[in-house]
Amino acid sequence: MILTGALILDALMGEPRWLWSRIPHPAVIMGGAVQAADDGLNRGDHRRARGVLAIALLCLAAFAVARIIAWIPLGPLPELLVAAILLAQRSLVDHVTAVATGLRQGLGDGRKAVAMIVSRDTAAMDTSAVARSAIESAAENMSDGVVAPAFWFLVAGLPGLVVYKVINTADSMIGYRTPRHAAFGWAAARLDDLANLVPARLTAVLIAITSGQLRAMPAIRRDAAQHRSPNAGWPEAAMARALDVALAGPRSYDGRMRDFPFVHPGGRRDPDADDIDAAVRHLWRTWAAVLAIAVLSTVA
Structure with a gap:
């Protein structure tokens, strides 16, 4: 019941600016905790061991906070509200839709909108590159922002969801193979890979089912194996098949072009704003499937 209500509340309300302009969002608090761990522990020798300690402390703190919330004597309401805040369906849809809207206004507006949701270089993107980036972000964040939090809530309640979110936040901040974080962020990156393995x-699978592409799962599995990420390739490959477009492929980071292979290379290479809109429709269908699973879990 709590997860069902949280999914619906998030889909209806999203991230109300009037609220988060006045108080810090939990994601911001988590980011601050990760930054504090990075500042305090990422120094000296034994950086990998220090990184293991950091992610362990962050997970323990997240678990403790979630347990305290569960003990608040207001019934299921506190857990429902926190779960809704940590789900990201509405904000994901809004950000991806903004890219389609921007492209229809002009390529420059599309580039600005997509730069809000991807880390790659956007200044020289053409229309297809902007659309492809938005669709990839939609697919990957459907997993990270909706399916994975819901999955871990079903597995371990609010503590499972909150611990997952702090792991995912840590990976997004320190899970990079840079000179500063290659060793210290190793544990966060590997734990995030593990936490997202099933989701x-x-x-x-949910994208494939809701788009009528379940028979393409063997091809989706093959395409996912071509992706540089052990997990992100799965939702991207499924979305590529659902839209019949080629995703991933070459892109630029920090001024350097990276020659990544295409996911579903036989798909169309010229996606546009209409394809972004179609991806958003698939996001909602997948969300509906997650909602159905949440409802069924309450009566099982």
Whole structure:
């Protein structure tokens, strides 16, 4: 019941600016905790061991906070509200839709909108590159922002969801192979890979089912194996098949072009704003499938 209500509340309300302009969002608090761990522990020798300690402390703190919330004597309401805040369906849809809207206004507006949701270089993107980036972000964040949090809530309640979110936040901040974080962020990156192992594949299956592409799962599995990420390739490959477009492929980071292979290379290479809109429709269908699972879990 709590997860069902949280999914619906998030889909209806999203991230109300009037609220988060006045108080810090939990994601911001988590980011601050990760930054504090990075500042305090990422120094000296034994950086990998220090990184293991950091992610362990962050997970323990997240678990403790979630347990305290569960003990608040207001029934299921506190857990429902926190779960809704940590789900990201509405904000994901809004950000991806903004890219389609921007492209229809002009390529420059599309580039600005997509730069809000991807880390790659956007200044020289053409229309197809902007659309492809938005669709990839939609698929990957459907897994990270909706399916995975819902999955871990079903597995371990609010503590499971909150611990997952702090792991995912840590990976997004320190899980990079840079000189500063290659050793210290190793544990966060590997734990995030493990936490997303099942949700990423579940997301691919749900996209495939709701788009009538379940028979393409063997091809989706092959395409996912070409992706540089052990998990992100699954929802991207499923979305590529659902739209019949080629995703991933070459892109630029920090001024350097990276020659990544295409996911579903036989798909169309010229996606546009209409394809972004179609991807958003698939996001809602996948969300509906997650909602159905949440409802069924309450009566099982």
